[in-house]
Amino acid sequence: MDIGVPTEIKNHEYRVGMTPGGVKELVRDGHRVMVQSGAGAAIGLLDEHYADAGAELVTDAAELFSRAEMIVKVKEPQAEEYRRLGSGQVLFTYLHLAPDLPQTRGLLKSGCTAIAYETVTDRQGGLPLLAPMSEVAGRMAVQAGAHCLEKAQGGRGVLLGGVPGVAPARVLVLGGGVVGIHAARMALGLGADVTLFDKSLPRLKELDNLYGPGLKTLYSTTDAIEAELPRADLVVGAVLIPGAAAPKLVTRDMLKLLPKGAVLVDVAIDQGGCFETSRATTHRQPTFEVDGIVHYCVANMPGGVARTSTFALTNATLPFIQALANKGWRRALQDDEHLARGLNVHAGKLCYQAVAEAHDLPYTPLEDVLAGA
Ligand SMILES: NC(=O)C1=CN([C@@H]2O[C@H](COP(=O)(O)OP(=O)(O)OC[C@H]3O[C@@H](n4cnc5c(N)ncnc54)[C@H](O)[C@@H]3O)[C@@H](O)[C@H]2O)C=CC1
Numbered sequence: 001m002d003i004g005v006p007t008e009i010k011n012h013e014y015r016v017g018m019t020p021g022g023v024k025e026l027v028r029d030g031h032r033v034m035v036q037s038g039a040g041a042a043i044g045l046l047d048e049h050y051a052d053a054g055a056e057l058v059t060d061a062a063e064l065f066s067r068a069e070m071i072v073k074v075k076e077p078q079a080e081e082y083r084r085l086g087s088g089q090v091l092f093t094y095l096h097l098a099p100d101l102p103q104t105r106g107l108l109k110s111g112c113t114a115i116a117y118e119t120v121t122d123r124q125g126g127l128p129l130l131a132p133m134s135e136v137a138g139r140m141a142v143q144a145g146a147h148c149l150e151k152a153q154g155g156r157g158v159l160l161g162g163v164p165g166v167a168p169a170r171v172l173v174l175g176g177g178v179v180g181i182h183a184a185r186m187a188l189g190l191g192a193d194v195t196l197f198d199k200s201l202p203r204l205k206e207l208d209n210l211y212g213p214g215l216k217t218l219y220s221t222t223d224a225i226e227a228e229l230p231r232a233d234l235v236v237g238a239v240l241i242p243g244a245a246a247p248k249l250v251t252r253d254m255l256k257l258l259p260k261g262a263v264l265v266d267v268a269i270d271q272g273g274c275f276e277t278s279r280a281t282t283h284r285q286p287t288f289e290v291d292g293i294v295h296y297c298v299a300n301m302p303g304g305v306a307r308t309s310t311f312a313l314t315n316a317t318l319p320f321i322q323a324l325a326n327k328g329w330r331r332a333l334q335d336d337e338h339l340a341r342g343l344n345v346h347a348g349k350l351c352y353q354a355v356a357e358a359h360d361l362p363y364t365p366l367e368d369v370l371a372g373a
């Protein structure tokens, strides 16, 4: 198969969809891998590393898109990218379609087969291609939040861990999945006072067993969140209903419960955000303020630590890329129900129910698509 790895074009996005090591594996399997020149230059993955691994370097994105049977990326395609996709082509990347009608329409119109990293599942009920980036984003959320709490950033001037004789900051983590627990671990490590909310009692029990009394856990209801907001310095939004738009757990009205200069880090922003006042921001301008509350809503947080993230992501994606390349997308999905859950769009049809519901568009069951000739 001819596989294309373009340079990411989203603002301050320096990750690459494949490392030279990944290229080598695919070339060894008999595939041709085209990498756009300079795709990894910003993180020390140079053209010569890709060439040594057996890649063909292609200068022009338009040429790479037109020649590749499968495009492997990191971020959701931007408008100029989905306009380049065509019928019969496979796209394997993060999509986050539920909050993004223009991209959804663009992919439907293209006729391509779009498989989303974030909806591929595993046997344990996890999301193995979201997890590595969620680990990164969860850890970064606390770094970012600590920075935003500084006065010069608009924060209330609180040090997360406090000092002897001064109480630490209070951190609320909404959602105790991968992002949530990595955020909680970082915040606990820095000495903050951490309370984590989840709707899943088994998950709260598991975290309580793992972390003991150091981590306070609360069942997530509006009442419970409202009761904690008045004493919160930093709130990390880390909820997910897979494939669906994030539930709004903190409304604009609830902002007045927070102390002025408190910080909201909405990691769930790529699914629309779990604070009503969130809107996606970029690494160039990561924050904005609403009613005296600092909001950090960067939709591609792992792009900020692109080198770590590229290796973490491609460690997880490579076996799936190999399956798609070696078997073709339909066989690969027929053979692996977990990879099949990644299918969001095929030949103008939406095959992921939560996305169809989010946009009130017709839904075609996955089984119907996979059964096709
Ligand atoms: N902004 C960024 O750069 C990045 C964003 N993300 C996003 O972070 C979000 C979280 O991802 P993961 O932790 O991997 O998901 P996950 O599935 O591991 O965890 C989500 C947790 O939210 C809980 N939850 C659902 N509804 C809830 C509610 N109403 N109240 C409290 N908890 C609730 C679930 O029970 C689950 O434990 C996703 O939207 C993901 O796309 C992930 C990586 C990077």
Ligand SMILES: CC(=O)C(=O)O
Pocket (backbone or CB within 6 Å): 075, 094, 130, 133, 134, 270, 299, 300, 301, 302, 303
């Ligand atoms: C998960 C995601 O959207 C990211 O890593 O950018």
Ligand SMILES: [Mg+2]
Pocket (backbone or CB within 6 Å): 126, 127, 130, 131, 134, 177, 178, 179
């Ligand atoms: Mg997860």
